[in-house]
Amino acid sequence: MNKxxxxxxxxxxxxPLAALAAIxxxxxxxxxxxxxxxxxxxxxxHLLMMSLxxxxxxxxxxxxxGEMSSMNIKLDKKQE
Numbered sequence: 001m002n003k004x005x006x007x008x009x010x011x012x013x014x015x016p017l018a019a020l021a022a023i024x025x026x027x028x029x030x031x032x033x034x035x036x037x038x039x040x041x042x043x044x045x046h047l048l049m050m051s052l053x054x055x056x057x058x059x060x061x062x063x064x065x066g067e068m069s070s071m072n073i074k075l076d077k078k079q080e
Contacts, residue, residue: 019037022028 023033
C-alpha cells in the first residue's frame, strides 16, 4: 500500500473519532455535530473525488469530440 492510501485511511478513521470526542468531552449536541458534518460532507467529498481521479484519464476530450463528429457525419449522410 502506498503512503497516500495510508494517509486517507488514517484520516477517515480519525475524523469520526474526533467527532465522538467532541460530542462527549465538550458536550456538543449530537444534532449540531451531525448538521456540521452534513454541511461539510458535500464539498469535502467533491475535493476527495477530484484528487483521487487526477491520474485516471483514459479518454481525452479530443477523442470524445472526434467520435461525436464522426457520428454526426454519418447521420448527416443518411439524412441527405
